[in-house]
Amino acid sequence: MPRSAGASRRLPRARASLLTLGLAAGVVVAALLAAGIGAYDIPIGDVVGSLLHRVGLGGAPLDRVGESVLWNVRLPRVVLAMLVGASLGCAGSLMQGVFGNPLAEPGVIGVSAGAAVGAVASIAFGLTFLGNWTLIVCAFVTGLITVLVVYLLSRAGGRTEVVTLILTGVAVNAFAMALIGLAIFFADNAQITQITFWQLGSLSQATWPKVLAVLPCALAGLLLAPLYARKLDLLSLGERQARHLGVDVERLRIVLVLVVALLTAAAVAVSGIVAFVGLLVPHLLRMAAGPGHRFLVPGSALAGALVLLVADLAARTLAQPAELPLGVLTALVGSPFFFWLLRRTRRKQGGWA
Incomplete structure (x- = not known):
């Protein structure tokens, strides 16, 4: 009996290890393909050669145009695609762990909409006090401020309930979208085009x-x-059980919400709003390797980087x-999957009531 139990524990670990290696290899391959494919094609061997040459491990540089395009x-x-994808994927896994809900994602607590308010305001009102960094800094700061506002508004009696946090996030999201609409109303045509492209x-x-x-950021x-x-594994047993096992649930929730805000605000500030990565990636990995967060958190970062590399390559080559x-x-890809996920979750739970 103990031997079979040990074997059953080793099986998920082996699967998680294989998945981690596969995801890491996939990120490397996708990065090389993304670096080589485009309007100016660069053979993968030449990409590797240029990279090795830059780090002093042999290889050979490309011609002047090739080096300029590549570097x-x-x-x-x-x-940037790897950093943004890894940040959104990791943030999604943390959100789902904190809320104990596979349908949670970073936008729930308003960080994406809050960051969008800062970015849109900087465009609409022509803010340039930090030069080219103005939009990024505005988006990052307003994203963090939004999370803090959501947290403070949802806190009562020294505690923060998950349902209250989510509902407060919904309300703040709606208010943020109203502010974005107001900024667009006062913007000129050129600014509206820039805002739309960023959104x-x-x-x-x-x-x-x-x-x-x-x-x-x-x-x-990603390191924290x-x-x-x-x-998070203990929290998945339930709040009461986690407290009995020595977890300070309230402190854990505060820290992880701030980490999610840090990851998401930084990502949104440089890429605009990229939907569904934080929702789909952790859920797919949970289906493949189980709910253990020791694999799920770093695995979601790797898978998020892979997904965004592939998505960005498709975005610039399909049309x-x-x-x-x-x-x-x-x-476009995530919405149908989200609908399937809703149906699947509802069917497994026998309804939402």
């Missing part, structure tokens, strides 16, 4: 400074998140020479 256009976009989500304006802008959040995997908005593409 000034493609690679910043590839790295649809895109990585077409990726540069190394934008990568550096999101890198500290993304790395901080796995440290709370065990506590060449035009480029599809990234957020539109992820929503």
Whole structure:
């Protein structure tokens, strides 16, 4: 009996390890393909050779045009796609763990809409006090402020109930959308075009400074998140059980909501609103390898990076020479899956009542 129990425990671990290796390999392959494919095609071998040459491990540089395309256009976009995807995927897994609901995602607590308010306001009112960093900083700051407002409004009697937090997030989301509409009303045609393009989500304006802008926040959040995997596993047993096992549920919720805000606000600030990555990725991994957060949290970061690399590659190649908005593409794929997920969850629970 103990031997079979040990074997049953090793099976999910082996599956999780294989999935992690597969996801990591997929990210590397997708990154190389994304760096090489486009209006100016670069063979994968030449991409690898240029990368090795830059780090002093042999290889050979490309011609002047090839080097410029690869290092000034493609690679910043590839790295930004990985950072944004990893941030959204990881944030989604944390949200679902905190709320104990596979239908939760970062937008629930208003961080995406809040970041959008800052970005849209900076465009509509022509704010330039930080130069090219103005939009990014405004989006990041308003995203964090929105999360803090949602948290403070939903807190009562020294505690924060999940249902109250979600409903407060819905109300704040609606208010944020009203502010966005007001900013658009006062904007001119050129600003409206820029706002619309940003709201649809895109990585077409990726540069190394934008990568550096999101890198500290993304790395901080991605490194902190796995440290709370065990506590999330205990929280999944129920709040009362988690408290009996020594988990400070309220403190855990505060910390993880702030980590989610850090990850999501940084991602939204540089990419616009990219829907459904934080919802779908953790749920798919949970279906494949179980609910354990020791795999789910880092696995969601890897899978999110892979999904956004593939989505961004499709966005800029499916309709060449035009480029599809990234957020539109992820929503087109994610919406039907979300509907299926709702039906599946409802069927398993025998209804919502």
